[in-house]
Amino acid sequence: MAKDKQYGSATLTREEPAQKAPISTTPVAKPAPLRKPISETSHRETASAALPFGRQNYVLMLAGIAVILAGFFIMSLDKEEFGFGFLGLTLGPIVVMSGFVLEFFAILSRPKV
Template identity: 70%
Template sequence: MAKDKQAGAPTLIRDEPVKRIVTTTLVQPKSVPTRSSVVEPFRRDTAAALPFGRQNYILMLIGIGVILAGFFIMSLDKEEFGFGFLGLTLGPIVVMGGFVLEFFAILARPKVA
């Protein structure tokens, strides 16, 4: 046991109370910025208000209309199971054109006025 203790090392006995050093520091209050009496009107940045411009939304609505028109054209086919020209050729081409228009409407850069 004598080897475990180092010479001159402080030892703590359980009956001895632990001394805690409490330091207090005075905190200086920070200056609070004051608001001016003139209130500026709140302006929203129009570019951040909507993710797309007016032209984008118009193209999206046109694209949805073209897609719906393509499905309507496919439904007009009188052949059995829709195997005629309208159901197999014209309708799907119109629907794909509508999806291409939607893709373009999403990726088109909005015009900043």
């Protein structure tokens, strides 16, 4: 039943609201999510792939630090005045430089999977 009102020259109509469908009390099941469950092995693989260095890299880095410290210790053993002997000028710096080369190799080498 529509009621018509006329304002000026335009005619406005108001219709009755449509009947609502009856509300169902039956529960509706939601669809299952499409995501796959993450297994432990795939989680470990992605975690190890995300790390920039592997175990071998860290072992080489620690070895490089040990070689550098050994080089400084060798330089401190020199008994010459102001460290101008063979240990302070030749052997110690060669050992320290080899430790730094080992460090660069440890950083730049790829981790083994």
